Amino acid sequence: MDDPLKQAKAKAAATYDAAADHFDDEPLSFWERIGRRTVARLGLRAGDSVLDVGCGTGASALPAAHIVGRDGFVLGVDLSARLIDRARSKATTCGLTNMEFRLADMTELGYPDSHFDAVVSVFSIFFVPDMEGLVRELWRMVRPGGKLAVTTWGPRIFEPAYSLWLEAIKRERPDLHSAFNPWDRITDIESVRNLLRNGGVMNAEVTAEEGSQPLLSAEDWWTIALGSGLRWTIDQMGPEAAARVKTDNVQWLSENKIGSIETNAIYAIGNKPF
Known part of the structure; x- marks a missing residue:
């Protein structure tokens, strides 16, 4: 598979299929919180049609x-x-038949031009x-008069735990270590604004918002790793190496009494002119 787009899609699908078991666990409640914050910025109205791409389990x-x-x-x-499957189950539990x-x-x-009142990408x-x-x-x-919402990570995602994670991965499996992740391309307001502008969305409203996820125990960090994009690396390194990385991370967080990690986000809203 030498097509970069196909590679990215296959990796994303495998990663989040594996992460699904932990995706809705309490330590990952930032998914729902940021999804709701994104929707709140759209100003949706009764009767609107909405497309949510990369919808996960339905946070937005x-x-x-x-x-x-x-x-x-x-x-x-x-993907x-x-x-x-989890999103469908949650919709059924909520009695939602309009989705x-x-x-x-x-x-x-491949939907037609101007097909939705709002499109969301979180x-x-x-x-x-x-x-x-x-x-x-x-x-x-x-559609003209409609909106596009793009939400991405802000700077220092999952710190201070993430730097610790990278150091441990580098020791255990240098071949899996990377200081760069896909979201690193757009972790500041100007990068997000330029992204939308280069995609044809002029004068987008872009807002950075600080956030944090409480860790009730140091073990919560490993649950976050299992239920997020870090899952791919965990599965690639194998159970023994993963156990050592977990021990290293959890012990440091516990010893240093780390009670939360950063979940900073950047919200962009594009308003399509009539």
């Missing part, structure tokens, strides 16, 4: 469905079959090499 799709009501509709798509979740590729949806835009091209495609599907 579910609150959107509550807002648009029975006359509206929310479509969530994701992870296991996350989609649908599909296993689909956000780069190949922590998904950076999974493709050509982010500008994806912004352009999502923007194409927004």
